[in-house]
Amino acid sequence: MDLNRKIAILADAAKYDASCASSGSDSRDSLGGRGIGSTEGMGICHSYAPDGRCISLLKLLLTNHCQYDCLYCVNRSSSNVARARFRVEEVVDLTLDFYRRNCIEGLFLSSGIIKSPDHTMEQVVEVARRLREAHDFRGYIHLKTIPDASAELLARAGRYADRLSINIEMPTEQGLQALAPEKNGGAIRRSMGRLKLHIDQAREEGAKPAPVRALPGAAPRAATPPRFAPAGQSTQMIVGADASDDRSILASSAALYGQYRMRRVYYSAFSPIPDASQALPLTAPPLMREHRLYQADWLMRFYGFEHREIIAADDGLLRLDVDPKLAWAQAHPERFPVDLNAAPRELLVRVPGLGVGSVDKLLQARRVRRLRAEDLRALRVSPGKVLPFVCVDGHRPGATVRAAPVPHQQALFA
Missing domain, CATH: 3.20.20 (TIM Barrel)
Structure with a gap:
């Protein structure tokens, strides 16, 4: 050929x-x-x-x-x-x-x-x-x-x-x-x-590294x-080809990460193929489902979430209308608001709209002075996503946030 x-x-x-x-x-x-x-x-x-x-x-x-x-x-x-x-x-x-x-x-x-x-x-x-x-x-x-x-x-x-x-x-x-x-x-x-x-x-x-024998008079080499x-190693799971719900998919991923130190689990939405078996679904699952699984996987790997707490729905499926982190926050109002000036890192990373990098910058900045609502703009995060879940100088959920810039706020997070 x-x-x-x-x-x-x-x-x-x-x-x-x-x-x-x-x-x-x-x-x-x-x-x-x-x-x-x-x-x-x-x-x-x-x-x-x-x-x-x-x-x-x-x-x-x-x-x-x-x-x-x-x-x-x-x-x-x-x-x-x-x-x-x-x-x-x-x-x-x-x-x-x-x-x-x-x-x-x-x-x-x-x-x-x-x-x-x-x-x-x-x-x-x-x-x-x-x-x-x-x-x-x-x-x-x-x-x-x-x-x-x-x-x-x-x-x-x-x-x-x-x-x-x-x-x-x-x-x-x-x-x-x-x-x-x-x-x-x-x-x-x-x-x-x-x-x-x-x-x-x-x-x-x-x-x-173990030392090896060197020539007489020479320094030992490693x-x-x-x-x-x-x-490392990675693996892939097909999503939507069988009746497995998202809860069982994330449970399997958590086991793979824990037992085999998997570097990455990939999720591939099932795509209908020619001459398909009757045992397979006729239509592909929504691609948003694959996307939500990747977001949930990220929460397990970098944000300290357990797979059991990510999905609260009785049907075992992730919500398609909002990302898993926001869905978790909405399902646990008792955990909010989080005080940006006092909360530990493990709580800050659970705030919708705050990523790992943003949280690290917040922790560094609050060593210098107390944070204000306006400082969020310097982090390039969305205040509309973050502010409903946090309290900070000049803001509590439901209060009006002043838009006046804080002097040197860009330098604070540089």
């Missing part, structure tokens, strides 16, 4: 996987002629990293042939779609060519299951190995791992990749058995556990710490 046709098929087939981002990788660069590629810098933006950076990735499937017949997957074995398969050297050459033309910053590679999980994983790892060892490629590499592949192959993958991911697919074991009976939730979690163990061991070794997926 013509290479351009392969790219068209396999790049399109990879678009359903959202679990790719480059945040957290270790620093490698190509300064001084030491290899090619870099995990830093900007390019054509194809994706956003968790820390907000725009990154460009060549996102491909090695093949969309697959032995599995997961009902929600457009590449399932019974799907009537065009099929293609890259050779290992073709993916390597494409990655280097796109990078040299400044089109990408790295590679995201996944694959359908061909012959066996081990055979597929060997091919995926070989792409990364050749890029690193044969071409000294120092850009970002994210590999999608096969849960049923051997532990040795998973260990090899981590030596070459910045990030590894294994898709959990469904938030519950019941949903996975119903829609992807050939996949094993226990095997997926065991593979996640192996990856966590390798990542933790590499970080511990990196924190305490051993190079082992490298294993420095950007």
